[in-house]
Amino acid sequence: MPRYAVTVPVVIIAAVLPLVLQLIGERQVYWLFVVSEFFVFAIVAISLDLLMGRTGQISLGHSGFVAVGAYTAAILNARFGVDLLGGAFAGGSLAAIASLFLGVPATRLRGHYLGIVTLGFGIAVDQIALKWDALTGGDQGLHLHRPTLLGLDVGTPVLMYYVALIALIVATLLVWSLTRTRLGRAFAAVKDSEIAAAAMGVPVASTKVVAFVCSAFLAGAAGGIYAFLAGFVAPEDFGIDSSLLFFAMVVIGGMGSIPGAIGGAIIVDAIKNAAATVSGLSLAILGGMIVLVVLFFPGGLKALLRRRTAKRRPLDRTRNATVPLDA
Amino acid sequence: MTVRFGGLVAVDRLDLDVPDTGIFALVGPNGAGKTTLINALSRVCSIASGSVRVNGTDVLELLPHQVVSAGVARSFQRAELFPTLTVLENLLVGLHSEMTTGLEGALMTPSTRRQEKAARVRAERLLRELNLWELRDFSPADLPYGHQKLLDVARALISEPKLLLLDEPFAGLTEAETPRLLACIAGAGRRCAVLMIEHHFELLEGIAERVTVMNFGRKIAEGSPSGVRRDPEVLRCYLGTGRHGQAETAAC
Numbered sequence: 134m135p136r137y138a139v140t141v142p143v144v145i146i147a148a149v150l151p152l153v154l155q156l157i158g159e160r161q162v163y164w165l166f167v168v169s170e171f172f173v174f175a176i177v178a179i180s181l182d183l184l185m186g187r188t189g190q191i192s193l194g195h196s197g198f199v200a201v202g203a204y205t206a207a208i209l210n211a212r213f214g215v216d217l218l219g220g221a222f223a224g225g226s227l228a229a230i231a232s233l234f235l236g237v238p239a240t241r242l243r244g245h246y247l248g249i250v251t252l253g254f255g256i257a258v259d260q261i262a263l264k265w266d267a268l269t270g271g272d273q274g275l276h277l278h279r280p281t282l283l284g285l286d287v288g289t290p291v292l293m294y295y296v297a298l299i300a301l302i303v304a305t306l307l308v309w310s311l312t313r314t315r316l317g318r319a320f321a322a323v324k325d326s327e328i329a330a331a332a333m334g335v336p337v338a339s340t341k342v343v344a345f346v347c348s349a350f351l352a353g354a355a356g357g358i359y360a361f362l363a364g365f366v367a368p369e370d371f372g373i374d375s376s377l378l379f380f381a382m383v384v385i386g387g388m389g390s391i392p393g394a395i396g397g398a399i400i401v402d403a404i405k406n407a408a409a410t411v412s413g414l415s416l417a418i419l420g421g422m423i424v425l426v427v428l429f430f431p432g433g434l435k436a437l438l439r440r441r442t443a444k445r446r447p448l449d450r451t452r453n454a455t456v457p458l459d460a
Numbered sequence: 461m462t463v464r465f466g467g468l469v470a471v472d473r474l475d476l477d478v479p480d481t482g483i484f485a486l487v488g489p490n491g492a493g494k495t496t497l498i499n500a501l502s503r504v505c506s507i508a509s510g511s512v513r514v515n516g517t518d519v520l521e522l523l524p525h526q527v528v529s530a531g532v533a534r535s536f537q538r539a540e541l542f543p544t545l546t547v548l549e550n551l552l553v554g555l556h557s558e559m560t561t562g563l564e565g566a567l568m569t570p571s572t573r574r575q576e577k578a579a580r581v582r583a584e585r586l587l588r589e590l591n592l593w594e595l596r597d598f599s600p601a602d603l604p605y606g607h608q609k610l611l612d613v614a615r616a617l618i619s620e621p622k623l624l625l626l627d628e629p630f631a632g633l634t635e636a637e638t639p640r641l642l643a644c645i646a647g648a649g650r651r652c653a654v655l656m657i658e659h660h661f662e663l664l665e666g667i668a669e670r671v672t673v674m675n676f677g678r679k680i681a682e683g684s685p686s687g688v689r690r691d692p693e694v695l696r697c698y699l700g701t702g703r704h705g706q707a708e709t710a711a712c
Contacts, residue, residue, distance in 0.1 A: 187544075307566040307567070308566070310565060310566050310567065310568045311563070311565050311566040313565075313576075314561050314565030314566075314568075314572055314576060315552075315556060315559045315560075315561040315562070315565060315575070315576075316561065316562050316563060316565050317565065318542075318545060318549055318552055318553050318556070319553070319556060321542055321544040321545050321549075322542050322545070322553045322556075324544060325541070325542040325543055325544050325545075326540040326541070326542060328504060328536075328540060329536060329540035329541070329542070330525075330542075330553070331504075331524040331525045332502055332504070332524070332525075332527070332528065332533070332534050332536075332616075333525075333528060333553045333554055333556050333557070333615070333619075334525050334526070334527075334528040334529060334556045334557030334619075335525055335553070335556050336523070336525040337525070343562075343563070347563070389544060
């Protein structure tokens with residue numbers, strides 16, 4: 134595990150939060166939903182960071198995959214009574230299939246083609262959801278049954294809170310393990326130098342596709358969980374502005390770090406909720422923040438977190454340092 | 461082999477044969493086609509005609525990422541390392557084609573753990589040999605340039621290639637940094653064939669068995685380092701009348 138000293142207290146705080154809210158008593162259901170929703174968004178942020186931060190590929194339409202996952206789960210639940218686990222898995226799988234169709238042609242081209250393709254996808258998906266009412270309920274949206282998980286009723290805000298928390302922990306562990314093994318290293322190698330990655334035996338194009346598909350699967354699974362959490366899906370939840378929110382989470386988080394992505398998700402989600410009363414205000418603030426972070430603080434939150442770990446401090450940054458070689 | 465870029469013939473009907481072990485050097489003025497030759501051998505650029513065989517395998521039928529499995533590994537002129545990863549992880553990428561873990565790595569399955577552990581043992585052994593052990597958790601971007609070049613060579617070496625291609629391994633190194641890399645390359649030359657681009661005849665004389673001099677894509681001389689240095693054609697095209705082999709200024 135990365136740094137027990139930080140992760141263990143954070144997980145404990147998250148685990149006892151419902152009790153604290155119970156004691157405070159006021160607007161407990163609202164706050165439970167806000168934090169649960171944050172957990173789901175953090176999964177999307179982690180998935181997007183795996184693609185952007187780790188592999189260096191841009192997705193500007195990640196909420197498209199969240200939408201595919203959410204609608205898949207909602208439709209399967211409303212029509213066939215599929216439970217939360219099945220819905221999340223099916224949602225992730227369908228999003229992964231969609232990403233395969235986008236990713237195979239796009240990642241073979243160099244540059245920002247994937248960014249353009251995903252932008253188009255993100256714009257298209259919520260419009261399709263809006264117009265295809267026979268399947269999606271159009272602008273009326275779709276209602277889900279009370280969520281169950283492996284036969285257990287998890288239909289209370291507290292239980293859904295724990296479902297979302299556990300999902301975030303599982304997603305974190307999966308991505309963290311992946312980045313510490315062969316495939317995850319290949320992702321980073323492709324981002325840093327395609328030519329050197331290929332010389333080391335990494336097939337560059339297919340590695341990008343695999344990263345994109347992994348990322349879409351996680352985002353789709355998060356979408357499936359979101360559908361059960363909200364109990365309702367409608368096109369306006371998955372517009373291009375929510376793609377921009379996920380993008381902002383990753384950029385503010387600093388790219389290429391799981392704690393950074395989660396931290397970025399906290400900041401963006403807090404701004405989104407705080408500024409929710411004025412339409413467009415949160416996007417204006419976040420847009421400004423992205424500009425400031427990119428211009429003045431490209432390392433984002435990650436750099437702030439890392440500055441405190443002495444282990445990574447460089448010995449000598451000068452290129453031609455005359456450090457004795459056996460020093 | 462011949463390599464063309466549009467109408468430009470970068471490598472012109474060059475024949476090169478290297479035995480299983482030993483160090484072989486390519487020298488020549490800028491634009492002679494040395495790096496192009498290495499790029500062609502490692503499939504970074506495609507060749508117009510000819511063939512490249514390593515122990516009977518035709519390298520040219522392979523995709524760039526398959527070359528390393530055929531036993532051809534390379535380093536880069538400007539140390540193309542992976543700054544996102546640690547020094548240790550950079551070496552582990554060098555073992556990519558020998559390992560098999562894919563998505564199941566996310567689940568840390570027993571076979572993943574076994575493979576990771578075995579790869580780490582190899583990488584750690586190499587890091588200790590090269591005195592880079594203390595730096596294993598740093599990003600290569602934070603290392604002095606000499607250490608970066610050493611790591612670049614080590615990353616190619618860890619896959620235990622049959623043919624190791626080094627593109628100016630000593631360029632940009634200080635005098636203090638040179639001996640360790642020299643020892644590392646000399647060690648490699650006892651286990652595999654090393655083909656390296658190098659301008660410093662002083663360095664070559666100690667270790668290289670044979671030097672091939674290229675100019676305008678052609679081989680103009682071949683022989684022992686000291687023999688080639690006295691070759692009249694080499695003097696005229698490359699070394700000039702000066703005493704230093706490193707002068708790249710004397711173009712034909």
